[in-house]
Amino acid sequence: MTRTSTFPEAAETAVDATRVAVSTVIFTLRRRAGSETATVAIPLVRRTRDPHEGLWALPGGWLDVTEGLDAAAARTLGETTGLAPSYLEQLYAFGDVDRSPTRVISIVYWALIRPDEIPDENVENVQWFDAAALPQLAFDHNAIVDYALWRLRNKVGYSRIAHGLLADEFTLAELREVYEAILGKRLDPANFRRQVENSGTLIPTDRFRTGSHRPARLYRYNQGVELADRGPLGIHH
Amino acid sequence: MTRTSTFPEAAETAVDATRVAVSTVIFTLRRRAGSETATVAIPLVRRTRDPHEGLWALPGGWLDVTEGLDAAAARTLGETTGLAPSYLEQLYAFGDVDRSPTRVISIVYWALIRPDEIPDENVENVQWFDAAALPQLAFDHNAIVDYALWRLRNKVGYSRIAHGLLADEFTLAELREVYEAILGKRLDPANFRRQVENSGTLIPTDRFRTGSHRPARLYRYNQGVELADRGPLGIHH
């Protein structure tokens, strides 16, 4: 599969009007080869034209006049990386005058995707990076990723978004691993179990994950509980 | 002083490109005439042209190509209402295709202003409304205000933004009144005092507010503590 970077700031035709772009910071969890712990990873797209040709940038594209912002984020993410997120939320609108040679307002989203939803095939010009060790990115994208990571870590504390990174059924150890990767610290298994059990968001199943030592019970999410606390009218805050 | 509404969606020339507007929901506290409690109030601007001529709308205007988003919010707020907020933070980017007859992306900010900073003179076409009892507003502005109120109430719980509504020196009762107005419920004076004293954000002065019963000590804010937890690089989250 061949895809060319269509990233907003790449357009060569300079116009004097302000243009609106949409980009997405999409997170997943990667298990490192030899390591015990999982790490947060994001896909980047290599720029194939100026400005910043050759640098890595967030997947994105121009906003179409006929689509909403959320739809534009999902579409441009799909076109550049082939990914369809399980969770998508607006992050921030970046609009400093000097963030790009031409005036570009970027509405940036952040998203989660389950590891099993990532297609095996390699997409050209797309590469996954460890979020903790990014190269120099195009435009202000390093700062944007930092901000998205901050929001992710914040939100994991007061919502159940962590579940956007897991399959339908999972063990408590797997859920805990998600939290540990995002927060960057180990959590007490005993206390973690109680917290999450008392939150009412988990439904125990009759199935167990076997294969190593004592089998662990599989849990599902309680669909009646919102993934994240939206504000009034369903805006993803 | 005469000012004409320059609100974004008011422009009569239809263009096929997407245009970017900036609006602001700015809060203050008003003491109702006979009432014991203060209420949250916001200024609105009456629209003087289509669409939605005659309806009340959020103060705002078009984004200038040469200014950043924050600057645009402050400028358009000043031009339409004459107000200069003591706290300003981006709220959300609204971009549904059908939120206006022409395609308009609105970057919306929310802000706080101290009652003593509001000029006495009446500004034409501007009127203050009780945030809890708004009329029907233009466009999707009712929903936007709801969302801003939700953010305000949320944020008051984990930051010291309440201080954006007070003068330099204030009593604990005045600070508590701010919280009560925003949260819409009474707080225990004793417990409130301890919470805020233990937070380390307040500095007691030697001055007292006299005039009614026992004098109350005046406090200042500890400048070393951030008004609100910004993310990396000073973005107002």
Next chain:
DNA sequence: ACAAAAGTGTTGTACGTACACCCATGA
């Protein structure tokens, strides 16, 4: 049998809430 992860129990501390009570001032 033993290692290792699953799962339970117990304890201490911190913090929010409710509410009784004393203090200082204006009228």
Next chain:
DNA sequence: TCATGGGTGTACGTACAACACTTTTGT
């Protein structure tokens, strides 16, 4: 002196961190 808000003390319940301990599997 009395009413009222300023300010202190205390007791209870919940929530979380730390950590000892039991259970169940694979090898």
